[in-house]
Amino acid sequence: MFCPKCGSKKFMEHTVKSYRCSDCLFHIFLNAGAAVSGIIINANREVLFTIRKFDPKAGMLDLPGGFVDYEENAEDALTREIKEELGVNVTKLTYYKSLPNLYEYDDITYHTLDLFYFCEVDSIESIIVNDDVSGYVFESISNIDIKKIGLGSPKQIITDLKKLFK
Numbered sequence: 001m002f003c004p005k006c007g008s009k010k011f012m013e014h015t016v017k018s019y020r021c022s023d024c025l026f027h028i029f030l031n032a033g034a035a036v037s038g039i040i041i042n043a044n045r046e047v048l049f050t051i052r053k054f055d056p057k058a059g060m061l062d063l064p065g066g067f068v069d070y071e072e073n074a075e076d077a078l079t080r081e082i083k084e085e086l087g088v089n090v091t092k093l094t095y096y097k098s099l100p101n102l103y104e105y106d107d108i109t110y111h112t113l114d115l116f117y118f119c120e121v122d123s124i125e126s127i128i129v130n131d132d133v134s135g136y137v138f139e140s141i142s143n144i145d146i147k148k149i150g151l152g153s154p155k156q157i158i159t160d161l162k163k164l165f166k
């Protein structure tokens with residue numbers, strides 16, 4: 001790999017989370033990207049799952065959400081993503097927990113830190129999917145098959161909720 005600063009070929013993995021050039025000593029760190037996900041529960045105590053339109057894991061279930069933009073806070077990011085994906089407005093966010101995750105895109109594995117929130121929205125009956133979501137489904141927490149969920153961190157969260165809601 002070439003050094004992005006001096007063009008040397010001696011730009012190599014230095015630690016598990018950094019690359020360094022042994023010619024000009026340029027050292028770049030790779031940190032986890034921030035992502036947000038919403039847990040929306042209806043009156044029947046079912047959780048809203050989105051259906052992923054694109055890879056990774058196209059066609060599989062996910063929770064609504066996405067990456068936090070530069071200069072954006074997590075709550076604004078989740079409010080924006082839910083509006084983009086489901087067409088509804090978030091009226092209340094309650095932080096639940098965070099989990100590390102892996103996201104494969106174009107043969108690159110991105111490390112993320114996913115922040116999960118319980119969310120209330122203004123009109124759950126008027127959801128219209130858009131953006132990177134091809135559909136949605138409500139599933140009861142006790143019946144949901146974890147294997148239908150595409151990515152690691154939502155799998156873990158729903159496994160948690162199964163215990164919590166027992």
Ligand SMILES: [Zn+2]
Nearest residue numbers: 003006021024
């Ligand atoms: Zn260099």
